[in-house]
Amino acid sequence: MVPTRGAEITDGGSLYWVIKGNVQCRQLITEIRPFTDDEGIGRCHLMLDPQVVRTDWQPRRAFQGWRYLKPSDAPADLGKGKAAIAEMPPKLRLELAELGLL
Structure with a gap:
């Protein structure tokens, strides 16, 4: 679906990636390209900056929309x-995040 606040999103907004129950990284949204699919539904292509920025892990359920x-x-x-945190094995990092230590 096409976001209602598109101008706000492309002015420094990011797509945050939920991976295994945690936000772990983000990418800047550089452009939103609306189009209408074959069934007449308004949709969009998100153009993302190729650089993936690692973030603090934040527990969050996956969602649509x-x-x-x-x-x-x-x-x-x-x-x-925080370079040492980024180098931790994912399992250890997850356990520490679940305990609220990261």
Whole structure:
């Protein structure tokens, strides 16, 4: 479906990837290209920046459709000071995130 707040999304908005029950990374949405499918339903192509930015893990159930995160609710990017966290084995990182330690 086509988002109702498209201009807001392409002005620095990101698509956050929920992987195994956690937001783990994001990609900037650079453009939204609306089109109508063969059944007459309005849809869109999301054009994403090729760079994938790793984020703090944030537990979140997978969902369909548009969700707008307030900046205060979005997970922070992993900074240079968190390089060791990014290198942890995924299983250990998941366990620490579930305990609220990451």
